[in-house]
Amino acid sequence: MKTRNVPESWKRQWSKFMYCFFDYLPVKYEANEREWKVRKMIWDFKDGKRSLAVAELIAKKIREQFGAECENITFTCIPASSSDKNESRYKNFAEEVARLTGCKNAYQAITVEGKRLAIHEYKGAKAVQEVEVINFDESFFKDKKVLVFDDILTQGTSYARFSCTLENMGAEVLGGYFLGRTLMIVGESRHLSDNELIYNITNSEQAVSQFVEALSHNEDLSVEMLFEGLTPGRKRVALAAVELYKRMQERKFEKQVVKSSEDVYKIMCPLIGELEIEEFWVLLLNQGSKVIKKIRLSSGGIDGTYVDVRLLLKQAVLNNATRIIVVHNHPSGNKQPSMIDNRLTDKIKKASEVMEIHLDDHLVICNHSYYSYSDEGRL
Secondary structure: OOOOOOOHHHHHHHOOEEEEEEEEOOOOOOOOHHHHHHHHHHHHHHOOOOHHHHHHHHHHHHHHHHHHHHHHEEEEEOOOOOHHHHHHHHHHHHHHHHHHHOOEEOHHHEEEEEEEEEEEEEOOEEEEEEEEEEEEOHHHHOOOEEEEEEEEEOOOHHHHHHHHHHHHOOOEEEEEEEEEEEOOOHHHHHHOOHHHHHHHHHOOHHHHHHHHHHHHOOOOOOHHHHOOOOOHHHHHHHHHHHHHHHHHHHHHHOOOEOOOHHHHHHHHHHHHOOOOOOEEEEEEEOOOOEEEEEEEEEEOOOOOOOOOHHHHHHHHHHOOOOEEEEEEEOOOOOOOOOHHHHHHHHHHHHHHHHOOOEEEEEEEEOOOOEEEOOOOOOO
16 A cells, blocks of 8 residues: 555545455465465455355454444445456345345446456456446435445555545445455565554554554554554564664664764664653764764663763773763653753763763754754754
């Protein structure tokens, strides 16, 4: 699901619930026995061979989610690429879903006709094909509450475009159901939306809803909060993956020359930017301003942490550092230094001068910003 350079209306559709029943692994990846069964089931459904079984699965979920409200809801499918495929895949399927749930069936309100070119991937093969043009009975959808179904969710563009079309006719799209969700392997996750990434990690619609709610109020979410609903084992794996990524990002900056406060921020923000307690660190530099080592000197409470200046300078001497940069975070989100920060900075500066070690900067870091004593002319 792409999130850059797309209409806000599409993003609005992606913020609604999007429930996927199975993970679909494309054929370019090696699959285990279960993954092959899912592939076969989805391919059979596309060929119109499993309409009633899949209808029962979808209907059960709709009844669980909407209960008696089903009678006020319209069920519709994103059409297949041709009139024949659309009929074999969705005609009996949509009728059965409507029968089992009490929803209105929109199958007859959408027709597929005409010709256009499109690129499709089916069973691993990509090809340019002629597909039909979709026509809607606009009067049918006006003022309807609609549930949308599609067989496969990959990037979500078809769902977003289709849902926006319905809402332009006066419908209200409640959300979508998808038989399969295409799994993105290795680096392909970068194409997913934030919502899809969260769902991939948590497998929880509630976690996605909490994320969307927090964003709507401009609230920050820590990874700990995001993973709160996971099982203990899955939470350990998720947090370990995040921690490993942070450390890999750190190493990109090791032995680099620190030329500005922004360089320091890039090194330290992954470490302390999202912490809920204060930590105080020192960057030890050589004469050429290359990072020798990063050391956490203390870890404290929400609004402060104790720093032993003697220990700080001892580390600098032991590591042959000639320059130092001290850094701490403000969990409150306010980057402005406190009076205690100011006094501590003066104390470190005076003690460093005695040892002929230069204090290059003191940064106060928040998640998305920082304060630099050097940039502000206070060193």
